[in-house]
Amino acid sequence: MENYVKLAKMRASIALLAVSGVALAGCASGARGGEGGGNASENELLQVTPAATGEIDKVTWNSTYGELASLDPIKAFNYPENTIVSNLCESLFQIQPDFSIEPNLATDSKTEDGKTWVFGIQDKVTFWDGTPMTVDDVIYSINRHIDPAEGSYWGGGVVSNIASVEQTGDWEITVTLNEADSALPSSLATIIGVVVQQEFREAAGENYGNPDAGVMCTGPFQVGDWKQGQSITLDRYDGYWNQDRAAKAKQVEIGFVVDPTAIANGLATGEIQGSYDVPLPALSQLSTSEKGNLYYGEGMQIMAIIATGNGAFGDPAVRRALTRATDREAISETVYEGTGTPSRSVVPQSPWNQFPDVAELRDEELPDLSYDIEAAKEELKAAKVDLTQPIKIVYPSERSFYADILNEMANGAKELGITLEPTGIPSAQFGAFFSDPEAREGYDGFVTTNYLSAPDPLLHLASVAQTGSDQNYSNFSDPAVDAALAAAQAETDPAKRAELTVAAEALVMEQQPWVPIADLAVRMYMDKSITGAPASFIYLYYPWAADLGSAK
Known part of the structure; x- marks a missing residue:
């Protein structure tokens, strides 16, 4: 890693390496509240859970991705x-x-x-x-x-x-x-x-x-006891300035359990009262639990294949063809156990839901990415590279679900007469793909589970496709794309800005520097004794624990 690491590079690599189960793919919805259970393909995705009815002394939560490095x-x-x-x-x-x-x-x-x-x-x-x-x-x-x-x-x-x-x-x-x-x-x-x-x-x-030192901030909770390797306790700050949003729990203890089986058992028995990022292997067990509810929330996460700019995968026509030849619906139904929805863009759907006026425009402007072998063959006719060379896509070998996804893509490639080789390497080496161009030499692409830091499609588009941007790993550069992004960034009228963003998105999707596979939903579980935590993907920047309280 670089000493100074741009957010997206560090974030994307570490987030992917930390994954202990498969993230859920989801479909867009404007639903709010409601009960959990079932799976995401059978239920509308949520933004919130039922509000807490009162205060509670203590809540035991879990951090699925483990212990934090710093406050x-x-x-x-x-x-x-x-x-x-x-x-x-x-x-x-x-x-x-x-x-x-x-x-x-x-x-x-x-x-x-x-x-x-x-x-x-x-x-x-x-x-x-x-x-x-x-x-x-x-x-x-x-x-x-x-x-x-x-x-x-x-x-x-x-x-x-x-x-x-x-x-x-x-x-x-x-x-x-x-x-x-x-x-x-x-x-x-x-x-x-x-x-x-x-x-x-x-x-x-x-x-x-x-x-030992901690931090000094203004939020609804202050640092309690950080037991390294075990848990951290957050204590309610009773002098919090915004009393309308004061914490309902007097204390929240967040554990660092990462083993999927241990997490599932802890949640099922009530030893752990709640968790975001519930591991995929735990879903079937928890969906039938009588002690708690499993919630699926609107997300800002996406699983995609990032082009390095090398080999046949460096040709936009090849990327477009492989997108059309990959049965992403099958990936959603099998790898993601029926909870997935194929991505229609490098930007997940949920952030676009706040711009309903451009929904029809997006339908008109964005290219069709649906599974269609004949359409894929037509796309491939525009390729200008040697199609006999194998396409090597890298994934962290410890995460076998990525191999399943890439094998499905390889099946589609075979029907086009292309050889796609899923290539697993140790996670310790894989992280360098997000920060070191030399690590990417000899490979054509690599997987990512990525997320938007802010619910603004333009920010993510610029990060992925603007010349020299922080998640532009292939040195992708297109004057038309840069001009479209710059026009949207400079526009202060929200409606016009949304329209300009769609125009930029359409240009990016014609090139596909990232091949989008699946939008990922939030998966959260709460014991029936507690409620209130938001279900949507805001828990990285919103004081979610302050909304937790008694369900009785």
């Missing part, structure tokens, strides 16, 4: 860290269960050109030690991402576009960008916008974020 927000780049830090440290804006963005530590935002942004700041927020949050703390926290000495994992992309952050009023800051970015508030709903106490950070030095 420092700028080092929160993966499931274990983000799932916990999201309950401790707050951002200027906040992603809601329906994927909308609301002011949080910020009161509002204003811009005329997308380059100069003015943000009002809450004036009655306190840290856990009772001291007030100041504008200086806000500016310091954003600048931590810019300062190379801090080593933020969020230092590329949006952050690299920040020219300055200045105080321009008693409770006001102005962020000036190098290039227009109409989605800045969405980015400030992620770790980029999280505020920490400057004095505490500077006093803690190198120990900041470690079990």
Whole structure:
């Protein structure tokens, strides 16, 4: 890994390596609330679960992907860290269960050109030690991402576009960008916008974020006892500034159990009361449980094949042909046990649901990706590469479900007269594919289980397909795509911006630098004694544990 790692590269590789079971694929839905159970193909995906009826003394939860490495927000780049830090440290804006963005530590935002942004700041927020949050703390926290000495994992992309952050009023800051970015508030709903106490950070030095030193933030929970290798306890902060969203649980203990069987048994017996990212092998057991409910939520995750730019897979016509020749419905029904939906784009469907006015436009503009061998053969006629060379797609060998997916793709390739070779390598080596171009030499593509950090399709499209962007692993560059993305990024009118984003998405999907396979849904289980946690994929940046409470 690079010393300075752009978010997406580190996030994608670590998230994939951490997977202990197959993520669920899901279909889009605007459903809210409701009971769990069954499977995702039989039920509408949820955004929330039934609200808690009251407080509860303690909840026992589990972190399926294991123990976090640090509590420092700028080092929160993966499931274990983000799932916990999201309950401790707050951002200027906040992603809601329906994927909308609301002011949080910020009161509002204003811009005329997308380059100069003015943000009002809450004036009655306190840290856990009772001291007030100041504008200086806000500016310091954003600048931590810019300062190379801090080593933020969020230092590329949006952050690299920040020219300055200045105080321009008693409770006001102005962020000036190098290039227009109409989605800045969405980015400030992620770790980029999280505020920490400057004095505490500077006093803690190198120990900041470690079990002994911890952090000092403003969220509804504060750090309790971190038992390394076992669990971390979050204690309710009774002085929390936003009492309308105060935590209902006095304490939440989050364990670090990663074995799928142990997780399943712990949830089934009630030893563990709840968990996100329920391992696939546990679903059948938990779906019939009389002690709890299994929920499927709207996601922002996708499983895809990333082109390296090498070999036959480097030709867009070959990628388009393989997409049409791959029975992605079969993958959803078998590998994902009937819970999957084939992706229609490199952007998962759920983030698009908040833009219903462009749904018809997307239907018109996006290419057909449905399984059709004859259509695949037609696509292949445009190929300009040697089709006799085998296509090597790499996956981490410990994750056999990737082999199942690639074998299905290989079956389709065979019908086209192409040889596709699934190539397994140890996970310890696989991580380098996301950060080291030399590691990708000799291979044509590699798998990813990826997610959007903010519910904005444009941010993900730019990350994947803009020249020089952080998840552009094949050096893909197309002037028409760059121009379309830039036009959307500069547009401040939401409706026009959505239309321009669709135009850019259509161009990207004609090239397919990533071959999309399946959208992935959230899978969550809760004991019947508790309820309230959001079901949608916001738990990495939203204080989900604060919504947990008694179901009785």
